[in-house]
Amino acid sequence: METIPYSRQWIDEEDLQAVCQVLRSDWLTQGPTVESFENGLSEAAGVARAVAVSNGTAALHLCYAGMGVKNGSTGITSPITFAATANALLHCGAEVRFCDVDPATGLMEPDSLEQTIKEQKPAGEEVHLVIPVSFAGRLAPLEEIAQISEAHGFSVVEDAAHSMGAFAKRNEHTLRSASCEHEKASILSFHPVKHICSGEGGAVLTNDEKLADKIVSLRSHGVKRPISNDERAGWYYEQTDLGWNYRMTDLQAALGLRQLKKLDSFLERRRSLADRYHKALKEEPFNEFLEVPAAEEGHAYHLFVILFRNPAHRDQAYEFLQEQGIRSQVHYIPVYRHPYYASLMGNMRLPGAESYFSRCLSIPLFPKLTDAEQEKVLEQLAAFLRAL
Ligand SMILES: Cc1ncc(COP(=O)(O)O)c(C=O)c1O
Structure with missing residues (x-):
């Protein structure tokens, strides 16, 4: 008996050829195909920048770290999510708090978010980051959460790992997932069960150029190369931050880029x-x-x-x-x-x-x-x- 999975990828002949083409090229690690994939992602989401990374968990970690989440910070997310959304806060040394969800949809409940923020106050704990999850492919209540953020001064990251291509009609306006209209950044995952796949893969999307540059640096050890008119020798580079190796390979990007065309x-x-x-x-x-x-x-x-x-x-x-x-x-x-x-x-x-x-x-x-x-x-x- 053939088993029907709950989800799986769809790879066609052209996907295979795109990956083979990279295997025959000079670049296997992060190279020009990652850049093309990033351009495709930012265009599809309508944001200024996309930074492709090794997986969605790395995207969360880099995003939070790039926003300055650290020891002493507090982040709130909903518990109906994959643990990675919360784990990445712990990896930054931050505290995790959970607020409740709507029992009909599993989406973050704005009233519970406000209540959770108020409960932190007597302990003197400031909430720095809130991460709504557009769970299952349905847009989280991003506008309501943005309004609460204005009153309380936290930043918002949309975990859009489930919601590539999701939108919601609001009167005349169409609000799109991962468009960063109300959020500092959003993250995607290209795991095989997701909308498009790159083997493993993820991305941070943002309209904040400084944040994107920081994430680019943290993705690769926190290393910077001199700008082109720098008079130092061409071999020179320096580490200015403590980062990680969360780079995507051109092999992954070739698959992701082909899949993006089929989104x-x-x-x-x-x-x-x-x-x-x-x-x-x-x-x-x-x-x-x-x-x-x-x-x-x-x-x-x-x-x-x-x-x-x-x-x-x-x-x-x-x-x-x-x-x-x-x-x-x-x-x-x-x-x-x-x-x-x-x-x-x-x-x-x-x-x-x-x-x-x-x-x-x-x-x-x-x-x-x-x-x-x-x-x-x-x-x-x-x-x-x-x-x-
Ligand atoms: C809501 C959510 N966020 C983040 C992730 C992490 O993505 P990845 O598996 O690419 O690390 C997942 C993965 O399933 C997820 O479902």
Whole structure:
């Protein structure tokens, strides 16, 4: 029996050729193809600068470090995310706080964010950074969070690892994910389950030239080369910061650049599959047992999440589908529940995040999923629910 994964990449012959072409060239590490990929990314997002790096986690780390997050800083994110969003704060020596999410969507709740900020004040703790996650491909409440940031003076980074190509219509205006309209920066991931893939890969996007230059330096050990009219010898370079080797290779960038050209068609296919799911799941027997987060025109559908009205059914459904050769996944275990975080912050529980976590299951959604495979997912899910 062929297994249907919950997500996977789609690599075609032209992708293979693009990577082989780099293998035959002089540049394997960061070179001209990384620069072309960066130009493509900044153009696609409509931002001044894109800095491509080795993965999305490195993008978060460099972004926070480049913004001056350090020992004594505090960052707030939501717990319904991959741990990397919070881990990168810890890597900078900062404190992590979690605010709650909307139990219907898993997105950061602005009221809970404000409450969490107020709770820090008696301890004298200033909040320096807030990282909303445009989870599953739905835009986080970026405008509301920007308004709160004006009152409290923190910076905002959008974790857009799930939301390449997402947008939301606001009256006359279209707000785009990763456009940095309200944020200092945003980050992307090009892991194989994401909208476009480069093997591993990530990027920081920003309109702040100084921040981008800093991240470029930190990506490569904090080393700077003299500017072209500098009179020192051509071999001269100096380390002015403590950075890392988080460079992307030209091999990764060649794949990423080719995939970027297919972003629109990938998004179209994701949205059409999601539409099919939405229509089917409104009907019997699904509607009796499931709640499905509302459809939204600009949703980029990195994940298709269903919520079980009865949490006990979620794990049973996971097992049943697995036996039928259908992989599903739970996105996410709230980050504070991981033993590492529990050892730092004790037994934290946030009601919205707990409700979401106990009921959520991501069912297969990726551009290469065939109509027949999607039909099988629906049939098997229906078979499971009918037997309850
Ligand atoms: C929301 C979110 N942020 C950040 C990351 C980190 O990206 P990467 O796996 O490319 O390091 C991920 C990866 O799954 C993610 O889902």
